[in-house]
Each structure stands twice: as structure tokens, then as C-alpha cells.
Amino acid sequence: xxxxxxxxxxxxxxxxxxxxxxxxxxxxxxxxxxxxxxxxxxxxxxxxxxxxxxxxxxxxxxxxxxxxxxxxxxxxxxxxxxxxxxxxxxxxxxxxxxxxxxxxxxxxxxxxxxxxxxxxxxxxxxxxxxxxxxxxxxxxxxxxxxxxxxxxxxxxxxxxxxxxxxxxxxxxxxxxxxxxxxxxxxxxxxxxxxxxxxxxx
Numbered sequence: 001x002x003x004x005x006x007x008x009x010x011x012x013x014x015x016x017x018x019x020x021x022x023x024x025x026x027x028x029x030x031x032x033x034x035x036x037x038x039x040x041x042x043x044x045x046x047x048x049x050x051x052x053x054x055x056x057x058x059x060x061x062x063x064x065x066x067x068x069x070x071x072x073x074x075x076x077x078x079x080x081x082x083x084x085x086x087x088x089x090x091x092x093x094x095x096x097x098x099x100x101x102x103x104x105x106x107x108x109x110x111x112x113x114x115x116x117x118x119x120x121x122x123x124x125x126x127x128x129x130x131x132x133x134x135x136x137x138x139x140x141x142x143x144x145x146x147x148x149x150x151x152x153x154x155x156x157x158x159x160x161x162x163x164x165x166x167x168x169x170x171x172x173x174x175x176x177x178x179x180x181x182x183x184x185x186x187x188x189x190x191x192x193x194x195x196x197x198x199x200x201x
Contacts, residue, residue, distance in 0.1 A: 054101070058083050066090075067108035070099065071193055072149020084124040089131065096140075096197045098131045103147055103193035129189060132160045140197035142167065147193040153185045164188050 058080065067077045068090075078097065081089035088104070090097045135142055136157040144152040144167060159166040169183050 055083055055085060058088065058107070061109070064110060066110070068099075069105045069108075070149055071103045071105060071147060072145075074145075074149050082124045082126070084126065084128070087128050087131070094199050096135075096199075097194055098128070098135075099194035100128070100147065100192065103145075103149070129160055129162065132157065132165060132189075132195060135195065135197050136160050136165075138197075140199075143196040143198065144187060145193045145195070146191055149193060152187055152191070158184065163190070165192075 061080050062083070063079060063081075065077060065079050067075065069075055076090065076097065078090035078092045078095075081091055081096075083089070086101050088099050088101065090099065136159070139156060141155070142157055143154045144165075146152050153167045153169050154171070155167045155169040157165055158168050164186055166184055166186050169185060
């Protein structure tokens with residue numbers, strides 16, 4: 001074997017060594033990058049779960065049917081509507097509810113992963129009293145419950161003020177008539193756990 005041939009073999013051998021070395025180094029760097037990315041994703045998930053709040057979490061289920069347990073053991077299954085910091089709205093074909101957040105004991109979420117957050121406003125800015133004024137405007141038959149789940153009154157709202165409401169008490173299947181009403185009740189809004197508005201068939 002002449003010197004030229006030997007030099008070519010040596011050069012080829014070193015080139016193969018360098019190629020192999022750099023292939024190994026690049027593979028290690030790629031694996032390190034993947035591992036770092038996995039760690040960052042896991043950390044982000046931990047942070048997101050630790051800092052999650054009720055309202056943004058609930059809003060991910062907007063328009064979906066949920067089961068709730070309310071104060072006093074009341075169970076409710078309805079479609080989730082608008083939510084605010086201190087109340088949530090729900091509805092079925094027969095009724096609507098506006099429920100104070102403090103009156104909810106638990107939510108039974110649909111199976112599967114919690115949906116990803118959407119680009120939407122952080123909850124409704126409409127006040128609890130304003131929602132009740134909507135029920136007053138619609139002359140809805142309302143059933144008012146306290147924060148412990150007890151029934152306060154059933155009838156038609158006649159006034160919703162800043163911090164109280166007035167309800168004309170009468171059976172839910174009758175229209176509001178002052179002569180047939182058993183009484184009018186003034187109820188502080190702070191005493192209310194939820195209000196159910198019933199649709200008469």
C-alpha cells in the first residue's frame with residue numbers, strides 16, 4: 001500500500017469518526033431539547049392547574065349540560081349559560097335558574113378532559129340584581145330559595161331594587177293577581193341562594 005493510499009484511508013477514517021461523533025452529539029442535544037420541552041410543558045400544566053380559578057374554568061363549559069349539587073342537597077341538571085363572579089345562569093326547556101356561586105356545593109363535569117380556555121371575556125359584568133330585573137320584566141313565575149336551599153317564596157316579582165326584591169306570592173300555575181295573592185314579601189338579595197323562573201305550558 002503506497003503513502004497516498006494510506007493518507008486517503010486515514011483521512012476517510014477520521015472523517016467517519018467526526019461524522020459519528022457529531023451524529024451522537026446532535027442526537028444528545030436533540031434529546032436534551034425534547035426533555036427540556038417536556039419539563040417545561042409539565043411545569044406549565046402544574047402552574048396552570050395551581051392558579052386556575054372557578055369562573056374561567058366554568059366558562060369552558062358554556063353551553064354544555066352540567067349536573068350541580070346546591071345547598072340543602074338540591075340537585076340540578078341544566079345547560080350552563082352566562083357566568084359572573086358571584087352567580088351562574090342555567091336553563092332547560094322548562095325553566096331558568098340564576099344561582100349564587102356560594103350556594104353551589106359541587107359540579108359534576110362531563111367525562112373527558114376539561115376544554116381548553118377560549119378567547120372570551122372574563123365573565124359577565126351584568127349584576128345579579130340586573131338578571132332578576134330581566135325576570136321581573138318578563139313577568140316570569142319565580143321560586144326564590146335562600147342560601148341554605150330553603151324555599152322563601154313563590155310568585156311574581158314586582159320590584160327589584162339595589163339590595164332587595166319584592167315578590168307577589170301566589171301559586172306558580174296562576175297569573176299574578178293582587179286579589180288572589182296571599183302576601184307580598186320583601187327579601188334582601190343577600191338572603192337569596194338562587195331563583196328559579198318557571199315556564200308555564
